[in-house]
Amino acid sequence: MALNLADIRKDYSKQELSPEDCAKSPITQFEQWLKEAMTAEVPEPTAMHVTTVGEDGRPSARIVLLKGIENGQFQFFTNYLSRKGQQIAATPYVAITFFWPELERQVRIEGKIEKLSDEASDQYFNSRPYTSRIGAWASEQSTKISGKSVLVTRAAEFGMKYLTHVPRPPHWGGYGVTPDRVEFWQGRPSRLHDRVLYELNNGEWERSRLAP
Structure with missing residues (x-):
């Protein structure tokens, strides 16, 4: 059976949005929307599409998880030697998108990216489960491997x-994205969506x- 993608559509109508409705700071506005997404129990509310x-x-592009909003930065952690790290x-500069379809909302963020301090990366790394810390050493992220057994070994x-203390690998740590452009999108009927740009x-x- 052929898929007729052209006929797939949904009319959005849950809420409205205007510049007057929004906080003066996009960080404040984002934190409000994120809290509402978490309260609504949206699946993976911190999942973000990073380009x-x-x-x-x-x-x-790929999906990673937002792990903090500090000093006006959107923060996540990864392998610095991965493909994204090299890019x-x-x-x-990166672009980030959050999509919460249950609330008919998305947020688009653009800005400059930089590594977090060693102290910030250490603090987060030490909060991770033991197996995740070992995994950061075991996986040479984005490199080709002959099979899963390589990772297991x-x-x-x-x-x-x-056996007990796992130090943070020098090739693993955090990034912070400082936005200079943020857009909040609220779905509306007849594709007349509300879009507020900061x-x-x-x-x-x-x-x-x-x-x-």
């Missing part, structure tokens, strides 16, 4: 090496409405 660009100019080193080796201008956030 990076390599030296060849080609974008690459971030080449082009230190490496995990066993590092488990024997670090743009950073001379250190001040300006709000405006975008056509859908």
